Amino acid sequence: MEIRALSHDEQVALIQSIDMDALELEMAAMPQAETPTFHTFGPGVYFREAHFPAGAVILGHKHLKSTMNIVMKGDIAVVHDGGVSLLQAPFMFESVPGRKLAYALTDTVWINVIPTELTDVAEIENQFIERMLPALEGPK
DSSP, rough: OOOOOOOHHHHHHHHHTTHHHHHHHHHHHHHOOOEEEEEETTTEEEEEEEOTTTTOOEEEESSOEEEEEEESSEEEEEEEETTEEEEEEEEEEEEEOOOOEEEOOOOOOEEEEEEOOOOOHHHHHHHHEEEEOOOGOOOO
């Protein structure tokens, strides 16, 4: 048997074949990691800071708009339409609309930076994300 790394095209094809909704249903039946989340507001901006423990598998809600993101601490592998990226803090990037699947290799602090004048988290979520299974809401 030969063992080899997947090519970039093979990675993309594999990732695009993942049914995120079915995966979410499977993950909902598993024990959930504690992911403390903190909310900070500034003029025209909302920061959502999430703390992921090492070994956590994270499946995000579907983002409806692009957002800026900051990995403040840790190493995290992110699965996206273009393949798999290893993000190492400190790292800042723009994410496109859609869902992301991630694996925290180490304890990770991730901040979403969302442009908005709103200060009610539920209203912001209604505007920026589409919830799939509300039962998977983490602590706020």
